[in-house]
Amino acid sequence: MNSPTLPLSFNPAGIELDRGQGLSRQLYQALRQRVLDGRLASGTRLPASRDLAAALEISRNSVVRAYDQLYAEGFIEGRVGDGTYVAQLPESRLPIKKATKVSTGLSPGLPTGLSTKSPVLPGITSSKVIHSEALARVEQHHLATPQSGPPRAFRVGIPAFDLFPFEVWAKLNAAFWRKPDLGQLCYGDSAGEERLRGLIAAYLRSSRGMQCSAEQIVITSGAQQGISLCAQLLVNPGDGVAVENPGYRAAGHAFAIAGARLHGVAVDNEGFDCAALAGLSDCRLAYVTPSHQYPTGVTLSLARRLELLAWAERSNGWIVEDDYDGEYRYSGAPLAPLAALDRQGRVLYVGTFGKVAFPALRLGYLVLPPALVQPFAQRRALDVRHSEVSTQAVMAEFMAAGHFQRHIRRMRRAALSRRNALLAGWPVDIPGVGKVPNVAAGLHLTIPVDSLARERELVAQAAAVDVEINGLSHYWLPDSPLPQDRRAGLVLGFAAVPEAAIACALERLRRAWGV
């Protein structure tokens, strides 16, 4: 290939092009690489495109395109009446020189495009490159990342979404996209689509007794974003934040990365211990799950609800009320949320569609005291602008057409029936395992276990026969005062799979546990 007859100050030796690939792109990359690593010095004269094409046995067009690209990027420059030269680049141009590996020539066996690949971040570890204190805090925590993959018994946090009317949803989606309103596809309202906000407010008024208006609703990408926004807007670094202990760790993490000092507050059979909260003088915010405490399943008593509201009022504090599975109540109507009892605008209510539709939907909402709506919407605009628009529009239509209310009833019946399947088949007398509690609400239950060692053993034996059970020990803050063995238990979601699959899983468990 090398042609010694060409009058070049530039030597094309070593440039090998793969005939099966884009030739001009390969040539461009080979030349750029040589400029960057210094083999082609500033001021080097390049051959005329015709000559280089002949030397490399490719079309002149390919060379012209490669030169054009290098020219456009400033790697080469033309001098009038004189030809083409490698451009004058600043002395500091060569970041490649400090890399640990510099390819000294183009590997003959590889297309040149590939040979420009070089190691990224050699020798740099994550702890060296990330400066944020916040991240360091996250890394110290166990990340309560939910399990992924198809639903299995007894995954926590998964509703009976195999019953979701996907045909209806597909039709509503197709209808939205076939005749889209172009105005809706520009940038939207960061507080969310107006129609959906109105329908959510109406739903909460009728189903939860919340006297809220559409203007108080901010649509979020799931409950987690709602919690995260509360953390980012209401917590200053160093503020105390009270969380239930045991509790929803991902909420604690969201507050921690906003700079909160987390205080774990005990949960007894009336729920969150408000007297303990009152003793925490630096606390400005309490995160609670009153309908169905996560993960213990306790319902916060009315007396405690009022105590909590009085605390917020007295201390000018905030209550973040996560009503993640409030739709699921099996005896009596759902309890009135704190947000419905609040008269002073101290409660931020977190709702989600994930537990009624399906988790991957990532659609939720906040109900905010009116004065907070604008700051939250603004912050959201800077975080993410707004939620994906078709999901909002389709959910609005799903609600307006009555599918949503019907589906809630269907899901509640299904969850109840699956709860019953679990309770009916749960082995009695498992050594070291306590009594199954009364389960009046929610999608999961928690059973005490005598010791951490026994919890681990049971969870591992279950996993070995393809049954997911969470250890209660994972739901505690790391510095919990309770002895380790008092924190042990089994957390089981009962709604994720149909009754038959529950029965099979229980059969496998019985064998695995020998009971």
Next chain:
Amino acid sequence: MNSPTLPLSFNPAGIELDRGQGLSRQLYQALRQRVLDGRLASGTRLPASRDLAAALEISRNSVVRAYDQLYAEGFIEGRVGDGTYVAQLPESRLPIKKATKVSTGLSPGLPTGLSTKSPVLPGITSSKVIHSEALARVEQHHLATPQSGPPRAFRVGIPAFDLFPFEVWAKLNAAFWRKPDLGQLCYGDSAGEERLRGLIAAYLRSSRGMQCSAEQIVITSGAQQGISLCAQLLVNPGDGVAVENPGYRAAGHAFAIAGARLHGVAVDNEGFDCAALAGLSDCRLAYVTPSHQYPTGVTLSLARRLELLAWAERSNGWIVEDDYDGEYRYSGAPLAPLAALDRQGRVLYVGTFGKVAFPALRLGYLVLPPALVQPFAQRRALDVRHSEVSTQAVMAEFMAAGHFQRHIRRMRRAALSRRNALLAGWPVDIPGVGKVPNVAAGLHLTIPVDSLARERELVAQAAAVDVEINGLSHYWLPDSPLPQDRRAGLVLGFAAVPEAAIACALERLRRAWGV
């Protein structure tokens, strides 16, 4: 309605129920309200359900349901063999007492459900209730919120999405939802769907010369979330961050709320002034738009690109490269991004589908140095878990089937043709307005104006005839050293509407401006 013959210590006077509504719910609300505001004191004996039903002329069932709900919530309690009493509530129970308005009776004309509505947050203003320093910083800035509503000439940041193949998109959506993979609808990967990440990496390798792998991609809900994640993970409070001035204000805001001290760096005809950056000793991060500076349209020269990379290497700094409209280049091939030149893993590349598909899609991605992927994905899990899953799956299918590449070509042709329509019809000799620049890339152009007063006049006159033009003055940081009049100009997006609409808008502008 009041029946004096009943042996009650409880007086139902004033309870009026709207027959058109749910009676038990109204009764429940009326009673709850009376407990909360003290009209029904603890220990008050309630009438038997049969008696109250007779007194109110409603069915006994309705009373039983209301009592059940109050009982479940702890407002009332049963005493064995003795009847039903208002429960003993803690002394601190009455948040309503401090509200400015307390309804002293149920308005006769209103259903009782409505009468429980009371003012929320009376007398509290946003500045009193929000404690976060971060928010205070946001409030000081002008929020560069994009315009909403249907596309109009000459809205900035909007591609020719009237040409998007919505029929194809509708079909792909319907196909996804009709046969959903239940595993995909549980919680997903916070870094994004694997298939989409692979397709994006392949696209960037072929179209941008970036030697990146699927593992380096983190899917985001649009470019703004990518920028916001960079801010939250890489900036410590008090860190200096360099941004282009004029520049993309929403990026500056995202850094500011993470605690950054913003330094505006001037933009000249080679782009971002790297010499000025080198003089900023506290800067750890630079945010730049190299392909097509926002809003001036300048392309960062190769010399400056290498200088910038050398700065990052020398100072252990980060470069956030926002390639928001890199697909649009009208002469020569797109320039190689900084991320393709980076050999030290200092560049975080922000990409978006919003400028190729449509803005409301909210789908974008980061290409990260490998060591940063895990921290970013974890942070994202806490912020929002993951992006909506169907959008990711449908975009993956759209790319895999070749629609995406075809659509980019279609969009580039359309934007070029619309650019030409604007350039051809733009009035010459508008008093106080400079020359239209050479527009080789992007979706907008910027034209200098002599003074701020003239800019405002032109923008207002355009708005009066339904033409959107942004004043360049809005793109500067508040403390810019340049005199106000030197910051004036007109920013026009040329792709948002078809050629005929552009011609009409130009005709209206000519009349409005008298040229």
